[in-house]
Amino acid sequence: MNLRYAVIGTGALGGFYGGMLAKNGQDVHFLLNSDYQQVRDLGLRVDSVTGDFVVKPIHAYSNASAMPKADVVLVCLKTTNNHLLKELLSPIMHEDTIVVLIQNGLGVEQQAAASLPGAQIAGALAFICSSKVGPGHIHHLDLGKLTIGSFNLKQPEVLQQIRFDFNDAGVPCQLTDDLAMARWQKLVWNVPFNGLTVVLNATTDQIMANEESSKLAHEMMYEVVDAANASGVPLKRDFADKMMAVTAKMTPYAPSMKLDYEHKRPMEIDAIYSQPIAEALKCGFKMSKVEVLEKQLHFYNAMNLQ
Amino acid sequence: MNLRYAVIGTGALGGFYGGMLAKNGQDVHFLLNSDYQQVRDLGLRVDSVTGDFVVKPIHAYSNASAMPKADVVLVCLKTTNNHLLKELLSPIMHEDTIVVLIQNGLGVEQQAAASLPGAQIAGALAFICSSKVGPGHIHHLDLGKLTIGSFNLKQPEVLQQIRFDFNDAGVPCQLTDDLAMARWQKLVWNVPFNGLTVVLNATTDQIMANEESSKLAHEMMYEVVDAANASGVPLKRDFADKMMAVTAKMTPYAPSMKLDYEHKRPMEIDAIYSQPIAEALKCGFKMSKVEVLEKQLHFYNAMNLQ
Known part of the structure; x- marks a missing residue:
């Protein structure tokens, strides 16, 4: 089974993690804001310590309602934008969509669950030095490991596939039974x-x-x-x-x-x-x-x- | 009885309080550091909300050992210079000299007592907006009240005379029984x-x-x-x-x-x-x-x- 990924927030994290998956042939759809036209026309550029690359052609969108429904939504927004979750995610979720919050801090899964009733949610922690240095241009400086854990997944086994996809794409990824x-x-x-x-x-x-x-x-x-x-x-x-x-x-x-x-x-x-x-x-x-x-x-x- | 005052540290506080006493005819002797020559030659200038004045002629010294012994030493140093107390005060103290620490914070009397065994010490709190704006030039912006209390005085009544001198010079001064x-x-x-x-x-x-x-x-x-x-x-x-x-x-x-x-x-x-x-x-x-x-x-x- 191939999972379709959506990346919400194509910045330092979303650009790198989504870019790595797309580069490896995964079906990845990127939501962009101010960088949309640049990325649509020129692709997503990732300068990484593991090798530079450009994702082009790319599935880029300026509006969530234009995106196809996704099996896995990688939320790579700053938590300061989490009030947008309902608006951005509702259009792209089907019944079994897994929402993975690649975000810092505490309580983000609880907040997302409140905004998206019934959503299946996982949390992830990124250990990475990465930044956006220009429109559609990510600079990945060091590290990159992801740790993912279920918050309320009905079938947490699906995380195995996500882990496989990341590892296969060159992103070290491990699962945890204890997200807290x-x-x-x-x-x-x-x-x-x-x-x-x-x-x-x-x-x-x-x-x-x-x-x-x-x-x-x-x-x-x-x-x-x-x-x-x-x-x-x-x-x-x-x-x-x-x-x-x-x-x-x-x-x-x-x-x-x-x-x-x-x-x-x-x-x-x-x-x-x-x-x-x-x-x-x-x-x-x-x-x-x-x-x-x-x-x-x-x-x-x-x-x-x- | 006229008290002879020494001011140790002729900055924002010492320049104002000593200057006010001197202006009122008290016998005040100022220890200066970098501003010595300026003050010796041109006097001590105080621009005060209560009226500007210049103390000239002035008893100015660049070295404590050249100063006469004083009845009251007004310590107006920053507490960060209190390691100098022994060196600066020993030459100007007689048996009944009162040391008044016009300083912020806690523990300054205890430290002074340790540096100057046998010294009679009082503490004072200045409620004042004042700053040194140039060599020998004090700008007094607002307030000025002094609160003085005995730390270990043998005869705390002497503070009455000091209070009188300050009040007479136009500096509101009150005594407290509870310095702590x-x-x-x-x-x-x-x-x-x-x-x-x-x-x-x-x-x-x-x-x-x-x-x-x-x-x-x-x-x-x-x-x-x-x-x-x-x-x-x-x-x-x-x-x-x-x-x-x-x-x-x-x-x-x-x-x-x-x-x-x-x-x-x-x-x-x-x-x-x-x-x-x-x-x-x-x-x-x-x-x-x-x-x-x-x-x-x-x-x-x-x-x-x-």
Whole structure:
């Protein structure tokens, strides 16, 4: 069985993951916004550390209602655009369509389920350095692994096929039985470093090099671990220790939130901060330190977008 | 009895308070650093909302060992220079000299007492908008009230004379029996707004205008109030509420720490943040939110001074 893929949001993530599938001969349909004409005429250009390529001809659309129904919808929007999910996805879903949210943060599956009653939803975490450098032009710098887990799939086995398609296309992909664990694990890194790179106007290496700020990042990681545990996800504190050790060895890196801020795009404060804070609080745990960063980010966001 | 005053640190505070006393005929001796020659030759210029004046002739010194012994030493250094206290004050103290620390933060009297064994120490809080705008040139913009309290004076009555001298010179001055309370009260405002104006790169009115950042400031005020209570100082939370209301009506204002940061001077992180945090922790209370700001300020300070 061949799956038909739709990519909603053809940017740094959607351009790369959808592009890799299309390059490998999969049936992929891309929804584009401002880049539509460029991509329709010239194709989608992906400069990747694994080899540059252009997807052309390409199934490109400027409007979801013109797209065919898809078996798998890869949602690669920023979570700040998730209020558009119902409008963008409804036209392209059939009864068995699988929605895969390749997004950061917490609570995105719950929100999508509320917007799309009856939809079958999976979540995915992308470990990738990738950015859009121009219209229809993606620069893939490093990594790329996807971790996918079922949220409410009736037949989670379908994820095996999706995993096969990605692996076959050269994208390392693994499945997880515990999507909540995967999301909290990623938050351990994302919570301190996405926000602190903005508020401290710094790259990861600068934060790691300063004793006080690296201690702050480490403490925030522990707070995320403690919040996960309060929420019933048994993460261990040594996972945070490992993340700190990994970060100390990373090349200087500006996380996606820092790039969003610099490009005057809205930051994903709700998914990465407010949702975990609310989830932990619901379970009786107060993320005091992370709350400070959340509020500071709201201020930065407001100043940036005014 | 006429008191002989020495002013250590002739900047925004020392220039104004010492200048007002000198203008009124008090015997005041000023220690200067980089501005010495300018002030010796041209006097000390104070542009004040209460009337401009120049102190000339003036008792100006570039070296404490050249100064006469003083009855009252007004310490108007930034707390970041308090490691110099022993060197600067020892030459000018006699057996009954009163040291008045006109400084922000907590623990400054304890530190001075450790540096100057046997010294008689008082603390003072300045409620003033004043800055040094050029060599020997002070701009006094608003307010000016001093609150003075004994730390370890053998005869606290001497403060009556000091209060009289200030009042007589046109500086509103009151005495307090509870210096710890006065210091914690001032921290209620200083802790959120000194640090947040730096880390958010904002003025007080911008912080107040944004719902999230004003909430953060308010929460940090409560944390200071709670810390004060843990330390045995019975502040009430409605004091914080009042401070918020006052700040909402203030004209846009950049606190001293923000000015220090902008002029690439060291910030008073220890006195305003680390000391209260340590004092509260000693009493079993953790200032979780303020700790975040403290560490962020250390990072900003390190980047700023490198």
